[in-house]
Amino acid sequence: MSGTFVGMPAFPEAAREAVGNATLRGNLRHATHTIRAKRARAVAELSDWAELREAGRRIKDHTLRHLDRYLEQLEESVTAAGGTVHWAADAEEANRIVTDLVRATGESEVVKVKSMATQEIGLNEALEAAGIRAYETDLAELIVQLGKDRPSHILVPAIHRNRGEIRDIFTEEMGTWGRPAPEGLTDTPAELAEAARLHLREKFLRAKVGISGANFMVAETGTLVVVESEGNGRMCLTLPETLISVVGIEKVVPSWRDLEVFLQTLPRSSTAERMNPYTSMWTGTTDGDGPSTFHLVLLDNGRTDTLADTVGRQALRCIRCSACLNVCPVYERAGGHAYGSVYPGPIGAILSPQLRGTASEIDASLPYASSLCGACYEVCPVAIDIPEVLVHLRERVAEGGPAVRQGNRVLLKPAKGHAAERAAVRAARWALAHPAALRTGQRLASRTRRLHPRTLPGPGRAWTGTRDLPPVPAEPFRDWWQRTHGGKDTSK
Amino acid sequence: MSSRERVLGRIRRALADVTPDGRPYEEAVGRGYLREHGHRTTEETVELLAENLADYRAIVHRADADDVRMLVMRLLARRGSQEMLVPPGLPPDWLAAADPVWIHDRAASTPQQLDRVGSVVTGCAVAIAETGTIVLDGSPDQGRRRISLIPDHHICVVRVPDQVVSSVPQALERLDPTRPLTWISGPSATSDIELDRVEGVHGPRTLEVILVSGAA
Numbered sequence: 001m002s003g004t005f006v007g008m009p010a011f012p013e014a015a016r017e018a019v020g021n022a023t024l025r026g027n028l029r030h031a032t033h034t035i036r037a038k039r040a041r042a043v044a045e046l047s048d049w050a051e052l053r054e055a056g057r058r059i060k061d062h063t064l065r066h067l068d069r070y071l072e073q074l075e076e077s078v079t080a081a082g083g084t085v086h087w088a089a090d091a092e093e094a095n096r097i098v099t100d101l102v103r104a105t106g107e108s109e110v111v112k113v114k115s116m117a118t119q120e121i122g123l124n125e126a127l128e129a130a131g132i133r134a135y136e137t138d139l140a141e142l143i144v145q146l147g148k149d150r151p152s153h154i155l156v157p158a159i160h161r162n163r164g165e166i167r168d169i170f171t172e173e174m175g176t177w178g179r180p181a182p183e184g185l186t187d188t189p190a191e192l193a194e195a196a197r198l199h200l201r202e203k204f205l206r207a208k209v210g211i212s213g214a215n216f217m218v219a220e221t222g223t224l225v226v227v228e229s230e231g232n233g234r235m236c237l238t239l240p241e242t243l244i245s246v247v248g249i250e251k252v253v254p255s256w257r258d259l260e261v262f263l264q265t266l267p268r269s270s271t272a273e274r275m276n277p278y279t280s281m282w283t284g285t286t287d288g289d290g291p292s293t294f295h296l297v298l299l300d301n302g303r304t305d306t307l308a309d310t311v312g313r314q315a316l317r318c319i320r321c322s323a324c325l326n327v328c329p330v331y332e333r334a335g336g337h338a339y340g341s342v343y344p345g346p347i348g349a350i351l352s353p354q355l356r357g358t359a360s361e362i363d364a365s366l367p368y369a370s371s372l373c374g375a376c377y378e379v380c381p382v383a384i385d386i387p388e389v390l391v392h393l394r395e396r397v398a399e400g401g402p403a404v405r406q407g408n409r410v411l412l413k414p415a416k417g418h419a420a421e422r423a424a425v426r427a428a429r430w431a432l433a434h435p436a437a438l439r440t441g442q443r444l445a446s447r448t449r450r451l452h453p454r455t456l457p458g459p460g461r462a463w464t465g466t467r468d469l470p471p472v473p474a475e476p477f478r479d480w481w482q483r484t485h486g487g488k489d490t491s492k
Numbered sequence: 493m494s495s496r497e498r499v500l501g502r503i504r505r506a507l508a509d510v511t512p513d514g515r516p517y518e519e520a521v522g523r524g525y526l527r528e529h530g531h532r533t534t535e536e537t538v539e540l541l542a543e544n545l546a547d548y549r550a551i552v553h554r555a556d557a558d559d560v561r562m563l564v565m566r567l568l569a570r571r572g573s574q575e576m577l578v579p580p581g582l583p584p585d586w587l588a589a590a591d592p593v594w595i596h597d598r599a600a601s602t603p604q605q606l607d608r609v610g611s612v613v614t615g616c617a618v619a620i621a622e623t624g625t626i627v628l629d630g631s632p633d634q635g636r637r638r639i640s641l642i643p644d645h646h647i648c649v650v651r652v653p654d655q656v657v658s659s660v661p662q663a664l665e666r667l668d669p670t671r672p673l674t675w676i677s678g679p680s681a682t683s684d685i686e687l688d689r690v691e692g693v694h695g696p697r698t699l700e701v702i703l704v705s706g707a708a
Contacts, residue, residue: 027686034687051525058521065510068503081670087496139693140684156684163685189685193693200694205603221669231641231680231695238637239603249499254517256669260661261525271683274544275623275660278695279675280637286672288599289636300499308506407502 008340010365015334024160024335031159032326038272039323039379045274046264055261057383060317063254064307070219070252071298077222081284083294088246090406091301095126098211098244101295102132105242107208113226113233114138115213116154116320117246117299119342120355123211134211135177135203137232139196146173152336152344154322155270160335163187174199200232210240210291214247215319216262217296220255223283224296227266227276237280243291248299250316262319265381269321302355308404311392315350317382322347324376324386330369339366346376350389357405358397364415367393398422424460442476449474528658529622537621538652542703544624548678549691550699557707560586560649564613567647567700573611577639581632582613583707586649597639606638611645612696617673619650619701620663624678626650626701627663629671637674646696648676652703 008014018024043049063070075085088094102110110127112118112134124134124145136145140158144151147169151157158166167187174181179199185191212233216225224245226233237243253259267276285294307313325331325345336344340362341352349370353363367390376386396403399422400414414422431438445452449472455464475483493501513520532540542552555563565588568576575593587594595609615633616626626648628634640646650656657663667673680695691697 031687046529048525048529055521055523055525062517062520065507065513067507068500071500071503087494087499089495089498089502093495137694138684139682143684156687158684166685189688189690192685193682193690197693201607204694205607218669223669229680230682230693232693234637234641234674235694238641249503257661257664260664261523263660263664273548273677275620275625275675275677277548277677277679277681279673281669281673281675283670283672286630289630289638289672298499300502304499304502304506307503310509313506404506407498407505 008362010361011334011338011340011369012365014338014340014362015330015369018335018338019333021335023162025333027160027162028332028335031153031156032328032332035272035326039269039326042268042272042274046268049265052261052265053381053383056265056319056381057317059253059258059261060319060382061314063252064250064313064316067249067252067307070254071249073219073254074217074222074252075298077219078217078284078294078296079222081222083222083284083296086295086297087300088297089300091121094121094246094297094299094301095123097297098123098246099126099130099132101242101244102127102209103130105209107132109133109135109203109207110209110211111135111137111203111207111236111240112141113210113212113228113236114141114157115211115246116342117213117248118211119151121246121299121301123246135200137200137204137236138228139193139230139232142196142200143169146170146177150337151342153325154320154343154345154347155325160337163189163192166192170195170199178203200235204232204235204239207236207240209242209244210236212236212243212245214245214251215266216259217247217252218254218256218259219252221283223256223281225259225279225281227263227279229271229277231278234278234280237282238290240291242293242295244295244297246297246299248301249303250318266319266321269319269323269379269381302357304407305357305404306351306354309354309392312350312354312389314384315347315354315389317384318347318351319382320347321381323379323381327375327379329371329373329375334369339369341366346370346386346390347384350384350386350393353393353397357403358393358412358415364397367391367397439476439478443479445472446475526659527661532621532658534653534656537658538656538703540658541619541621541624541650541652541656544621545626545678545701546624548624549681550624550678550701553700553702555702555704557585557704560702560704560707561588563702564588564647568611571611571645571698573645575609575611577606577609577612577643579614579633579635579639581635582615583633585707586613597635603638603642606642609643611647612639612643613647613649614640615649615651616655618663618666619656620658620660621656622659625660625663626676627667628674628676629667630673631671637672640674640676641695644692644696645698645700646676646679647700647702649702649704651707652705 143158153159170181214224331345349366358364397415398418400412617629679699
């Protein structure tokens with residue numbers, strides 16, 4: 001749904017509005033705290049969690065360092081198993097490939113498994129423009145689609161909606177997309193799920209084309225893996241005659257055995273379960289079982305640019321579990337929409353500005369959408385050092401420097417709006433190199449502390465617009481140290 | 493230049509800083525994690541499977557090889573299913589002679605036809621105790637992926653202890669990646685509405701697992 005995000009205000013502005021919405025904050029707080037506590041219990045069950053996390057990190061790092069080799073191997077395996085592999089350098093090309101493939105089947109509607117990659121490239125909108133209707137079949141995605149809304153969480157995209165809102169959306173919108181909601185639908189989750197079951201089943205049973213992403217692709221065997229809970233994924237991967245999977249190139253793992261790591265860490269990190277209810281694995285096509293035609297679209301769309309950044313490339317280890325969202329104090333208050341991208345939360349704050357570049361205001365603001373508390377790094381099952389990448393991206397935004405965009409080396413200019421910050425840092429550098437001047441300045445500041453304004457004037461106003469100005473102490477630290485002999489006051 | 497060449501070229505340029513590493517993959521990636529968690533006897537492993545299946549709201553039954561037929565009958569009668577879908581290679585011992593009507597899945601069976609059947613009975617390829625998971629691999633006693641998906645009631649027969657392993661790593665060792673695989677942990681479920689867990693959205697709302705001992 002990238003198109004929807006064009007013109008999105010920068011993070012601070014969007015977050016301020018979200019924080020003022022009491023319902024949203026209540027929903028988010030309840031949801032994130034519930035998953036957070038459950039996840040901690042699920043992880044504690046495995047005494048070798050640290051080793052699994054380290055193995056996951058190493059597998060992903062190794063794969064990224066030899067990505068060309070493993071993609072070629074994957075292509076070979078998928079082709080040998082009866083699939084067709086396509087390569088897409090960007091969103092537009094991926095959308096064109098998929099649209100052409102659907103058109104070739106003669107169908108004008110498709111069923112979709114929830115997929116971050118297809119959201120990232122705005123596939124539903126591209127298909128709609130080509131006269132093809134794409135039905136989202138994950139319950140939360142259905143709620144979002146019917147509500148003409150945007151997802152706000154990687155795992156539970158309708159986390160910002162409560163049951164009453166969902167009931168209203170179903171009652172009003174289901175009829176325009178297919179089977180209407182039952183008369184007298186209440187807001188109990190069981191009834192709402194049943195309404196979705198009936199609404200979608202007619203679509204599953206007649207669908208000829210299914211579109212999915214994948215959680216993993218095994219280079220060695222050509223196997224694709226989709227994990228899910230509801231069975232809508234199984235429906236889309238099993239019943240249609242044609243299956244088209246759009247998958248980011250970073251989702252490849254070298255060997256079948258590697259799945260033993262991720263099938264232990266992913267469910268526990270994401271839904272806090274020992275295992276998600278359903279996992280489907282398919283290798284090309286199988287006679288008489290599942291789609292008879294299988295297309296794999298390998299998507300770049302900024303991933304190779306991310307790979308070129310030696311600090312930022314670790315973001316490509318992400319397995320989209322969303323654990324970092326649920327522990328993030330900033331996400332918990334601002335919600336997913338404020339991030340203005342399909343990848344919200346801490347991982348979104350480092351992934352989106354790398355995939356899309358930092359040219360837009362929202363992308364330049366994302367590396368700042370963090371308190372750098374480090375909770376996201378703690379829970380990450382592939383040990384992505386998100387704070388490290390955030391700081392690195394902040395530096396790039398403020399200072400500019402070399403980067404790769406669409407495969408080309410470019411020199412980024414410093415972003416607008418950071419001039420005051422740069423001036424402040426320059427001034428600080430000078431002051432710290434001149435101790436006498438620093439001491440005089442500090443004493444002056446202490447003596448005039450009662451006269452200080454609560455917000456900074458001039459270019460500093462932007463900084464204090466979102467922060468409280470720290471109070472200046474009554475005397476500088478160095479004066480205090482000298483007076484008390486480093487805390488050992490002899491008068492005692 | 494094709495997009496394939498373009499993407500591969502970008503990758504190679506992006507990795508210019510990476511020094512070639514001739515070590516074989518298995519050496520480059522250490523695997524310090526456990527093959528299974530804790531030490532259990534065979535009986536304890538089966539017990540753990542039963543516990544974890546039940547924890548995920550599957551209904552667990554135990555039977556001797558001789559009793560499976562009667563148990564399946566009882567479960568169907570309780571359910572009120574008139575028709576029962578079966579994969580082509582289901583052991584005949586598991587099928588009762590009398591009612592209900594057995595419907596064999598055929599390649600020509602349309603999704604609509606399958607949708608009219610209330611229950612399905614299958615075997616499995618392997619079951620994982622630590623996670624409460626059964627895995628189907630499309631073998632003749634399990635049938636096509638769709639038959640365990642469309643009916644609302646799935647009875648799965650697990651041969652214990654032969655088909656039970658402790659952990660995910662042990663399960664992967666036993667499976668053939670070239671087969672169509674479905675891993676099932678409890679019935680279909682969603683937590684998308686205020687994180688309240690609701691069983692059964694699109695897959696079977698009821699999963700009954702029969703742990704059968706003494707079967708060949």
